[in-house]
Amino acid sequence: MIDxxxxxxxxxxxxxxxxxxxxxxIGEALFHSGFxxxxxxxxxxxxxxxIALLAERFGxxxxxxAGTVLTTDAVDDVARAGxxxxxxxxxxxxxxxxxxxxxxxxxxxxxxxxxxxxxLAAGADGLKLFxxxxxxxxxxxxxxxxxxxxxxxxxxxxxDPGTLSQWRSGGADGFGIGSALYRPGRAAVxxxxxxxxxxxxxxxxx
Numbered sequence: 001m002i003d004x005x006x007x008x009x010x011x012x013x014x015x016x017x018x019x020x021x022x023x024x025x026i027g028e029a030l031f032h033s034g035f036x037x038x039x040x041x042x043x044x045x046x047x048x049x050x051i052a053l054l055a056e057r058f059g060x061x062x063x064x065x066a067g068t069v070l071t072t073d074a075v076d077d078v079a080r081a082g083x084x085x086x087x088x089x090x091x092x093x094x095x096x097x098x099x100x101x102x103x104x105x106x107x108x109x110x111x112x113x114x115x116x117x118x119x120l121a122a123g124a125d126g127l128k129l130f131x132x133x134x135x136x137x138x139x140x141x142x143x144x145x146x147x148x149x150x151x152x153x154x155x156x157x158x159x160d161p162g163t164l165s166q167w168r169s170g171g172a173d174g175f176g177i178g179s180a181l182y183r184p185g186r187a188a189v190x191x192x193x194x195x196x197x198x199x200x201x202x203x204x205x206x
Contacts, residue, residue: 002125002152003085003105005036005063010154010174011198012037012087012107014067016044017184023050024057029188031062033195039087039176041067042074048081055082063105067176072098079104087176089130091115093122107154111135113146126152128176133158137170144171161201168205175202 006012013030015023018040027038038054040047047066054064065085066078072094075086079102086099089109099106100123109130110116116127127147129140132155144153155167156176164175181194 003037003063006105006126006152006174009034009036009199009202010152011035011202012039012085012154012174012176013181013195014039014041014156014176014178015050015182016041016067016178018047018050018182019045019184020049020053022188023053025188026182026191027054027057027062029192030195031058033192034199035195036061037063037085039065039067039085042070042078043068048077051078051083052081055084065104069095069099071095075099075102075104087128089128091119091122093118096122096124099123109156110143113143116143116147120148120151126154126173128154128156129172130176131157132167137166137172140167140172141170161197164198164201165205 013035040050063085065083067087069086069088075098084104086104086106091108091110096106096108105125107126107128108119108124109128152173154174154176155172159175160180182191
């Protein structure tokens with residue numbers, strides 16, 4: 001069963017490039033805009049420090065974790081920092097299985113049906129279609145047609161408030177949102193404005 005934060009609002013903020021000294025301001029801006037899921041990619045500056053700060057600040061009020069998680073050791077690092085979400089750009093059964101032994105929510109990246117079913121067999125909670133802009137809404141719809149109906153599929157890449165409804169029509173269950181929401185150096189007030197636009201677009205597409 002997917003985490004209740006994802007069920008309530010399946011929009012994941014991808015904070016690539018986030019620095020620890022801005023983590024709390026950005027986290028607060030997103031929280032007050034309605035977001036409840038944050039991932040800090042591990043190729044960001046000092047990502048574990050940012051994850052630890054966010055996890056401590058928000059506790060059970062948000063699902064906080066890491067993106068670009070490529071190894072089982074990285075899963076352990078994120079768990080020690082207090083993260084509860086593991087997102088990867090790829091499908092690695094060892095990473096998925098290890099995340100589940102740690103009690104974490106795991107969303108691996110897939111692009112083909114083969115990868116999708118390998119990920120599900122390893123215990124994935126949901127799937128991240130990446131890069132979604134390459135597949136397009138039609139590709140997402142085709143993948144959804146062969147997946148079990150209870151498996152959430154999140155589109156990641158190329159989604160903005162203006163196109164979100166097209167992806168929803170194709171069957172997207174949620175979204176991972178990166179540069180359209182946050183970029184390094186973007187002020188918290190501007191992140192909040194973008195977040196509010198995504199939340200409004202999500203509700204309008206229901």
